[in-house]
Amino acid sequence: MTASTGHPLGQALMDRLDALASFTDEPGRLTRLYLSPAHKAAAAQVMDWMAVAGMAATIDAAGNVVGRYEGSGEARQTLLLGSHIDTVRNAGKYDGNLGVLAAIACVQALGDAGTRLPYAIEVFAFGNEEGVRFPTTLTGSRAVSGTLDLSTLEVRDADGASVREALVAFGCDPAAVPAAARRPDDLLGYVELHIEQGPVLEAEGLPIGIVTAINGACRYRVDVIGEAGHAGTVPMNLRRDALAAAAEMVLAVERVGRSEDGLVATVGSFEIAPGGSNVIPGGAQFTIDLRAPNDALRDHAATVLQGELAAIAERRRVELTVERFYEAAAATCSDDLVEPLEAAVRRSGIRPLRLPSGAGHDGLAVLSLCPIAMLFLRCKGGVSHNPAEAIAVEDADIALRVMLDFLRELAPAT
Ligand SMILES: [Zn+2]
Numbered sequence: 001m002t003a004s005t006g007h008p009l010g011q012a013l014m015d016r017l018d019a020l021a022s023f024t025d026e027p028g029r030l031t032r033l034y035l036s037p038a039h040k041a042a043a044a045q046v047m048d049w050m051a052v053a054g055m056a057a058t059i060d061a062a063g064n065v066v067g068r069y070e071g072s073g074e075a076r077q078t079l080l081l082g083s084h085i086d087t088v089r090n091a092g093k094y095d096g097n098l099g100v101l102a103a104i105a106c107v108q109a110l111g112d113a114g115t116r117l118p119y120a121i122e123v124f125a126f127g128n129e130e131g132v133r134f135p136t137t138l139t140g141s142r143a144v145s146g147t148l149d150l151s152t153l154e155v156r157d158a159d160g161a162s163v164r165e166a167l168v169a170f171g172c173d174p175a176a177v178p179a180a181a182r183r184p185d186d187l188l189g190y191v192e193l194h195i196e197q198g199p200v201l202e203a204e205g206l207p208i209g210i211v212t213a214i215n216g217a218c219r220y221r222v223d224v225i226g227e228a229g230h231a232g233t234v235p236m237n238l239r240r241d242a243l244a245a246a247a248e249m250v251l252a253v254e255r256v257g258r259s260e261d262g263l264v265a266t267v268g269s270f271e272i273a274p275g276g277s278n279v280i281p282g283g284a285q286f287t288i289d290l291r292a293p294n295d296a297l298r299d300h301a302a303t304v305l306q307g308e309l310a311a312i313a314e315r316r317r318v319e320l321t322v323e324r325f326y327e328a329a330a331a332t333c334s335d336d337l338v339e340p341l342e343a344a345v346r347r348s349g350i351r352p353l354r355l356p357s358g359a360g361h362d363g364l365a366v367l368s369l370c371p372i373a374m375l376f377l378r379c380k381g382g383v384s385h386n387p388a389e390a391i392a393v394e395d396a397d398i399a400l401r402v403m404l405d406f407l408r409e410l411a412p413a414t
Pocket residue numbers: 084095096129194361
């Protein structure tokens with residue numbers, strides 16, 4: 001199956017990604033839900049590959065696969081690598097799986113060369129990053145970080161099975177979940193390779209990029225109340241058209257989103273009432289999703305935006321209610337890892353580009369345990385959560401070489 005591409009490391013990784021994609025809960029497409037039979041089979045395959053790479057591999061109480069590659073004699077610290085092996089429904093082959101198999105490939109290359117580093121490596125294949133089967137997310141990485149709310153074990157899937165029951169079926173001991181928490185004191189950090197899931201690297205003509213932060217997000221529900229009326233009889237100057245006001249507000253959201261580098265603002269849901277072709281809209285309701293690589297930038301944008309919305313509402317004589325219903329803090333990547341990663345990218349002859357992650361990742365949970373960093377790999381068209389997800393073998397090869405160089409040069413604090 002291995003084609004001769006001139007990129008042996010990258011090609012071997014692509015072959016394994018293809019092989020892992022065969023573990024699915026739905027024949028004909030890739031769906032691998034947390035603690036499902038396909039997840040269990042994929043975990044067993046990952047353990048096998050870890051063992052071949054010279055790692056001691058186990059499955060922890062939360063269903064994460066963990067492989068450990070010991071360092072040299074003086075090694076006191078451990079670097080965590082990895083990503084997740086659960087997927088969305090009808091997924092692509094690379095989201096999550098790439099970071100796990102790339103980490104194993106790096107350890108394999110180190111082992112093949114007889115190299116022991118001055119620190120140990122633990123590779124994690126986390127479970128439930130995607131949050132598809134159960135109404136909860138980041139279960140595996142939160143368990144490892146010691147921040148998993150144990151009430152999560154009682155939430156149920158659509159068939160009525162709880163996480164606790166699914167863990168038992170998977171072969172895990174739910175009572176041991178608290179003990180799956182990793183001790184923070186000997187950890188160098190956590191580094192994850194992931195597909196970008198966006199179009200920036202492709203647009204920049206770069207195979208890889210260095211992540212600065214996983215964006216924080218807040219979401220608002222906005223209610224605009226005007227006055228419904230007859231589309232034929234109410235003169236224009238006497239109207240309080242909720243839709244016209246809300247439309248102006250949507251443009252203000254877009255304008256604020258464009259005002260700062262790294263900031264993104266989206267109106268993703270919009271409804272009007274009563275909704276008749278001969279009725280002036282009396283009400284409009286929409287959502288705002290605001291994200292930024294740091295919380296100060298996001299909070300500032302939120303303040304500016306609320307001022308603009310209030311001004312529009314006043315000028316148009318409509319009532320305005322803005323309610324925040326979701327907030328997640330940004331996770332900033334550590335300079336202690338970002339700078340060595342950037343140096344490795346530069347040594348490979350690639351222009352180092354720093355970019356934020358618009359999507360959430362396991363690093364959001366791991367940040368409470370140790371410093372985090374991420375490397376993004378270009379994906380075709382920025383497409384993800386879709387079977388059309390694609391990466392180039394040349395890019396996979398570059399990412400592995402950069403990661404290996406990073407691992408070889410990384411020096412633990414003494
Ligand atoms: Zn992912």
